Amino acid sequence: MIKSILVGLDSSENQTIVKKYAFEIAKFLNSKVNGVHVIDIRKLYSPFVEDIFYSTGMASVPDLQSLVKDRLQKISEVLQEGFNNSLKEYDVEGEFFAKQGNVSEEIANCAKINDLLVIGTKGEHTSISEILLGSTFSELVLGVNKPVIVVPEQCKRFYIKKILIAYDGSTNANQALEIITQSVKDHNFELEVLVVNNSHVEDAEQTLKEAGSYLDNHEVKWNGRIVKGEASTCILEHAKATKCDMIAIGSYSSSKMKDFFIGSVARELLEETTLPMLLAN
Incomplete structure (x- = not known):
């Protein structure tokens, strides 16, 4: 019995349809929906981010780590607001969880206390797509040990008949x-x-x-x-x-x-x- 659904959220283009699948399925099954957004710790590590600037010929930015952290925090707040609006729109129960760490590990940990995970194959800056189609996807699925619904990037609308x-x-x-x-x-x-x-x-x-x-x-x-x-x-x-x-x-x-x-x-x-x-x- 599916009583609780977890949806992985980020700022990628197909998040609207991914979220819609989670909420529509929740309505079908009379389940609650929890959302999780993970701030990838790699993006908070200055040398990693500065390498991007150097590779594009741009100079280093003072206190870059704080700037990146603030931007990612704002993204998380926007996602939380959108998720809470969806809870009201669909009239279902649920919570939003903001995490920081390794994306696959954090999603897997949250999924363990839910019955179904819904996630897309296209993530912001490829982080989610690396999870799903890269080497860490097996780790995520094995770590979750729960059913997973994968919504591909090419899926543009919700329809199940x-x-x-x-x-x-x-x-x-x-x-x-x-x-x-x-x-x-x-x-x-x-x-x-x-x-x-x-x-x-x-x-x-x-x-x-x-x-x-x-x-x-x-x-x-x-x-x-x-x-x-x-x-x-x-x-x-x-x-x-x-x-x-x-x-x-x-x-x-x-x-x-x-x-x-x-x-x-x-x-x-x-x-x-x-x-x-x-x-x-």
Whole structure:
């Protein structure tokens, strides 16, 4: 049950749509929404900032660290004001948390006391995009150990009518199925269940049957299909062909050797899709 949603906030261009996804989903699930903004300590370290000035041919600025800190603090205050306005607009409960430190660590710590994290793939000065598509994304997901909805930079509006779940029978895929079932059942969304028949799925027909039985028991209408091919390509093509608005998938590879890393399929989807994705782990 999703009772509390955390949304990662910064000053990037797609924050409006990221925040909208968090609040709209909260309304669907009758959840509260908490917001977190992290001031990256790297930006408060003068030599790091001064290197930028030197690289552009500009002279050093006296007391640069204080100037940068003041600017970042003002950004945090603006984000807090916007978040509080959204709480009133959507009539949901929640709190805003201003943190300072390592971005991925602080977000992960806050997410531990929430049930779902919503975050974008484009962050201010690439800090958030480094988390999501760079080497530290695995650390964030592993540290959170909670479902994550990733809203890509290319997503320009909120719209959810049909959801595709890529199901392989794993524990993570079952968690994604449970979360999606909660939303689909209460709000009449359409659900597509896709099983990619490859080396990671022992019995594709049985796997689809298991998903179908769970959905039938919860009185959820669904369509199912088995396809064969490269997983990320099949998922993206099926999502496009069936006009889905969101993709849900377990976040890790089924290979035990890859338990410490985000699954290659999920990473490829994050890099290619224009749809929001639910990563369950």
